Amino acid sequence: MKKYIYKASVLALFAGVLFTSCEPEVDYDVNPSAGAELDFSNYVAVGNSLTAGYQDGGLYREAQLNSYPAILADQFEEVGGGEFVQPLFSEAERNGSGYLRLAGLPTPTSPVLEPVTTELAVRRDVQPLPGGPRLTKFTDPVNNLAVPGISVLSAATPVYGGVNPYFERLLTDAEVGQKSYLQKVAETQPTFFTMWLGNNDVLTYATNGAVADPTNPFSDKTPVATFRAVYTQMLAALTKGGEVEGVVANIPDVTAVPFFTTVNLNSIRQSESVPDDAVIYIKVGPAPTDVRPLTMDDLVLLTTKDKVGRPDQVQTPAGPVAIPHGFHPANPLTDSEVLDQAEVAEIKEHVRQLNEVIAQVADANNIAVFDVNAFFNNIKGGFNIDEVTYSPAFISGNLFSLDGIHLTPRGYAIIANEFIRVINSYYKASVPTVDVTNYRTVVFP
Template structure:
């Protein structure tokens, strides 16, 4: 069986042009700031705010982060300078005292047979977190940050990086070892701010196939694991504290909600039925799984599982595209009765397979065993699939977070951006622009970078326009939008 490549694309359009703002009028006084003051704009958030793309933070993407795009447009309506903590060049990656702690960025490689797959650029990163940058910085987007991290003292202390008690990106720019992200943002006395935080509070759990805990009911985030879901009450409390701090000097601002995981390419690219089989191979596999299926019928006959669960767990292949085989911890444990009856089943349309899994589907778990085909003879493990039960944990938390964000936006009288709706639109038909349509289709749609989670520079331009729309509406401003078509998407090696 052939290895299933990371992506298989019929046609891709690449662009490496430098962005040009879509400004039909270039007169400073033509646009107005309305009731807002853009003279000192500070953005706060996570990797989506920093301009992270293609699994790395690199210079071009930073320069076209959504806050940087907005700040460029604010400049036409009284906005001031927008300083970002730029990294060294476009290779991406981080060092800690010369040791690599984060890899280089992804680009698309096309082999001699025309197969396309993301690969990391060769080379050693040159951005070292021990080379501290003196701020202040208007872009306070910290890749990897969860909601409660923004209020955590010591989040920029290099001593805590190894055990994940600190963030290497904040280490580069923190004003002191006990500083907080929000504290450093507020210390700049912003006249206007943006806050987009919360994705990582569910994404780390989702991206690892639910390999974490739903901490709903646990209000002590110091006890959370890295991949755990943040308790909605914790989220509400810290989000309120963050807005209280950001508005304490009279600044106006804009906030955005959290998108659903089913709207991002990381979870929608790999189909549940990703295994192509011919008739002969399918029949051979059915014979191999016959004892397993017979065992299910036996335990059903004595009442250990229902007929419905027996059917759910039955493994059956046919010629054509077939659902992958996976392990599901929610199934009844039958191994105490029969060690061969592991918690296997085949995927359904409701299961989400994370994008990186496509690089191992169809390969051999054991090179010396031709029967050890991953996804066929060897099931995907729990961390390689986000099941419907795990999706429910994610969506319940996300809904609660978004309810909080909208309520607090109203309470603090701030502009609100429904990014969740925008990403749904990208996933369902796309967002038109002058020159085409941008969609969430991985590799070809233009919205998502090669990590499947973060946006391309063109995708960030779409988000920037949504922020500008919300700001203009709330504050009676006339800040112009940009043409997303002037921004690059993915890059080919």
């Protein structure tokens, strides 16, 4: 069988996900105005990895500088916006948590990825947290409060500061394990805010093949009632009783993200040394007989790619036998390596329910909603901006970074423009959009 050369990254511990309305509108020539309602003097961004600028399986200084809140803040300066402080890694520790770089691309869907392991902000003087190594502290007040991996559920839990290194670095030692993200957000005094939170209330579960980790209380789908209660508190903390305006973004569909759509039955069959009629088997239940052939309605995770065809030793009545992983009912792709058709439907329905909550809570607070879900679904077939083609395709689509979930700087610029479009429409403002071609896509070797 073919030996796959996708060097699987450690996809960030708490991955967080991505985008969605109609084909992007670009208007670089406007008369800048905040309109009658908006005050951008103290813009605060609340969210997860997408808000932090996370990309390529990690968080690093260049990524932070190209986060969509940083891009928004630059545009807000033209209409009275103030200073926007991010918890940037220093130049000496510019590679932050570490990330992936593209070392080669033998085929469009088979990149050779290598980890960047120098000039990190990883602390060696203390024990790691359950969520990974601790990072250099940044406890000064910040405007970008994004925490990679955070969910609405974990946002209300003080202990989370002692679990997630991205949140721990924003807290003083005395606050770790004592102050929740919700409390941290409530301390801010924004004049305007964006909040893109809720992805990880589904995504952590989805990226593990719809399998919850019994050792991680935040790895399952967040119950709708719990989500509603915490999300309501979060928005109340930001709006300050209706005094502060902002925009919230909802949760995208997993079928719009290359982490879930790049590897499928056809792409496996098209791989070198795999017969065109090869049958791939997946596990769909706990019993030994709960195995069936993979179909095009099942989503093989991107991190499963290098495992397909791996020669595994499988115990048989005649003794251990090497059987290619996935190519025999006795050695199927595991439940955590695939989202089967039923699991896809389950996750899509949960996303729909959580997005309904987001819309209802935003409406109750008279806050604008960026429908990211609709945006990503509407761009699945691709679109053009300034004669450049974009799509949700892995690497070649120009939108998604090397982890298949988070965006490139160009992708974040497009998202920033969509936020601006919503702001201008809802609040009758004229914030100028950004020229997305000033931002890079995937860096090729």
